[in-house]
Amino acid sequence: MQAAKGKKYHGLKVLFEKEVADFINSKRMLLLILFMIIITISGLYAALSGISDSVEENASFIFLKLFTVSANSIPSYNTFLALLGPFIGLIMGFDAINNERSEGTLNRLVSQPVYRDNIIIGKFLAGCFIIVIMIFASGILIGAVGFLQIGIPPEAEELGRLFVYLCFAIIYIAFWLALSILFSTVCRHAATSALATIAVWLFSAIFVSLLAGIIADAIYPLDNYEGMFNQLNNYNCELNLNRLSPYYLFSEAASTILSPSIRSINAVTVTQLSGALSGYLSLGQSLLLVWPHLTALCALMLIMFAISYVFFMRQEIRAN
């Protein structure tokens, strides 16, 4: 009779296509593109105006400097992306489910012969797809324009590092997408879920680092005589607390990937350094350093999505 039965992923494919088409045709896509353009142009501007100073200090891995150099108080592309990337995920996901609910399209959708989870999976995958395109487009654009400007061709390792960095950025933004879909499943109103996501974003970008310092100081006080013994513990404690924030995780991983000169992300004592040769890390070694970050970001993203999945599957579909 109908072809749907044979193809297990037919419904998912249709939903995915519809969501992608929706994103591309929507007004918010213009907003997102504008957002990406601002990030890209200001990152590029910062890099191109600051790169000559930076090259004077250290002339290796110039191509990667395009993404990390800041100038005249304009932050680098990397900083921009870490700070504003969450917004991209937020804009795409904050009304994913509750809008369907309030428009009355959700109960029309769930009465069609598709598995209910395909609806939320389709939304998430479509969002990820858009993120991949946007991030790669902007990263490659910076690389291309930067290459034309500085005239030094990138090495294979630099391209590899750029690729890894962009993948990190995609997972990072996909985490925020999953988080905003989670809030859109839990909250009835789109505005509430948007505010909730913004709250988490502010918390992880600003307050976690403040709190981490306070807590670390409380546990390992730095004053008096004992402070001298607590120094290392205090630092480690603060660092680990900071790493609870996805913002910090991404920033740390991104700067490690983009700067081969970063040899360690934890505190290093003088004794550990004795006998070490100064030099750059290979891409594989850098990856080894940030492997936990990658795992953590992936896990965070999947956990957020899993929670929203469970919520969505358990929710009553009622006509409002």
Added chain:
Amino acid sequence: MSVQDTLTQSDESIILTKGLTKRYKDTIAVDNLNLKIKKGEVFGLLGPNGAGKTTTTLMLLGLTEPDAGQAFINKIDCTKNSLEVKKQVGYLPDNVGFYPDMTGRENLRFIGKLNGLDGSSLEEQIDRLLNRVGMAKAADKKTQTYSRGMRQRLGIADVLMKNPQVIIMDEPTLGIDPEGIRELMALIRELAEKDGRTLLISSHQLYQIQKVCDRMGIFVKGKLVAHGTLEELGQQINNGGVNTIELSVYPENVKLKNLLDNMEGILELQKQNEYYVIRSGYDIRRKLSKLLMENGYTIMLLRPAGSDLDEIYRQYFEKAGETDAGSKRKKISRA
């Protein structure tokens, strides 16, 4: 196609529930519901707001899991095999929604694709259905510009996209103008008679529904208190020992009121608009007309009101201890 497949088994009930029960925290939304709906029938599920009508329809679609009992559509278990059920059942929710940024045609296309249609057969189906519901002209406008009636018509086209054997409509007449309702009712009859589809219509708007339904079920507090044709329901009430008549008399004065008040056998006397509504324990028409003649009144109108659905409905609510349908709404709040 699927509609013909089951014409052979026309005698059997296409929708069947056995002891279907659903509880929400402190209330029972649907209580031990046993329902049998035959193929090709238009069945009206009538009841006040919050009686459990929507919950029942959701359980039939497998969108809500029952706490006890089973529901079958076309012998498919609605809970365990809801995907198969959804292929054969079209559901028109109340206040049906469409993607506002897509045109009517695009909305239908999306649903058609979800149901496995594609290519030219999909486009033909869309055109055919748009013509059938009279939406061909507005098909390429965005649905956010549609009126309530247009959305409802598009909703019916949307339901028909999958060529369902069973159509479930939740409050289809809500917020539609009289002309729209007339058209909708004609369409409903057509779907049942011409296409041989089975329709389950849940509503609290009695007058519109009684015109199109073959059979009705009255649903109060999650229980099906009565079911059958309009006549059967009327008889069931009369068997309950209450008789209702409407009376209009000339001249109408205070003496008449006294006369009626003092008459034996009248349980309740009410003045409604032009006439009195009299409820009594037995048929008092003979006695009443004799009495009025003797006192020099002319009877303008005297008719039994028992077969009117409104009356049936009201009486069943009273039987079920339900006098005010509106007060129920707050109790089963779905906030």
